Amino acid sequence: MGSKLYTKEHRIRFSECDPAGIVFYPQYFVMFNNLMEQWVDTMIPGGFNGLIAKHKIGMPTVHLEANFRSISQMGDDVTLSLGVKKIGSRSLHLHLQCVGHDGVLRMEVNQVIVTTSLITHQAAPVPEFLREPMQAFLLPQVAATADSCQA
Numbered sequence: 552m553g554s555k556l557y558t559k560e561h562r563i564r565f566s567e568c569d570p571a572g573i574v575f576y577p578q579y580f581v582m583f584n585n586l587m588e589q590w591v592d593t594m595i596p597g598g599f600n601g602l603i604a605k606h607k608i609g610m611p612t613v614h615l616e617a618n619f620r621s622i623s624q625m626g627d628d629v630t631l632s633l634g635v636k637k638i639g640s641r642s643l644h645l646h647l648q649c650v651g652h653d654g655v656l657r658m659e660v661n662q663v664i665v666t667t668s669l670i671t672h673q674a675a676p677v678p679e680f681l682r683e684p685m686q687a688f689l690l691p692q693v694a695a696t697a698d699s700c701q702a
C-alpha cells in the first residue's frame with residue numbers, strides 16, 4: 552500500500568480552448584479520462600484497450616463533481632494527477648487535479664467509476680489484476696479542497 556499519485560505533464564492546446572484562449576470546461580474531463588486510461592495502461596498487458604476488448608470490462612462513470620478554481624490558458628504547462636480515495640467491491644473513487652506549474656490549483660474532480668461487464672452492462676467486481684496495482688495509489692486521506700464530496 553502507498554499513497555502514490557499517477558501524474559502526467561500536459562501543455563494546454565489550442566483545441567482545448569475557447570476563443571478567449573481559456574480551457575473550455577468539458578476538455579478537462581477529456582484530459583482526465585485520458586489520464587485514467589494511461590494509468591490503466593500501466594497496469595495490465597494490452598492496457599485500457601485490452602480491458603475493453605479482451606476482458607470485456609467497462610469503466611463507466613456514475614458520479615462526477617468538479618470545482619473550477621482558476622483558469623488555464625493556451626500554452627500553460629500543467630500537471631494532471633490521479634489518486635484513489637477508495638476501492639469498493641465494484642467501484643473506484645478517484646480524486647483528480649489539474650495544477651499549473653505556477654503551483655496554482657486550476658481544477659479538481661471527484662469521480663466514481665463502476666467496473667461493469669460489457670456483456671451484460673451490469674456492475675461487476677473490480678478485477679484483482681486492477682485492485683492489486685491500484686492499492687499503491689490509495690490516498691491516506693482526502694486532501695481534496697472540493698467542498699461537497701460525498702462520494
Ligand SMILES: CC(C)(COP(=O)(O)OP(=O)(O)OC[C@H]1O[C@@H](n2cnc3c(N)ncnc32)[C@H](O)[C@@H]1OP(=O)(O)O)[C@@H](O)C(=O)NCCC(=O)NCCSC(=O)c1ccc(O)cc1
Pocket residue numbers: 603608609610611612613614638639640641642643663665667672673674702
Ligand atoms: C454502471 C451501472 C451499470 C451500475 O449499476 P448500479 O445499479 O448503479 O450498480 P450497483 O448498485 O450494483 O453499484 C455498484 C457500485 O457502484 C456504486 N455506485 C453506483 N452508483 C453510484 C453513484 N451515483 N455514486 C456513487 N457510487 C455509486 C455503488 O455504491 C456500488 O459500489 P460498491 O459497494 O463498491 O460495489 C449503472 O449505474 C449505469 O449503467 N450507469 C450509467 C453509466 C453511464 O452511462 N455513465 C456515463 C458515461 S459512460 C462512460 O464514460 C464509459 C466509459 C468507459 C466504458 O468502458 C464504458 C462507459
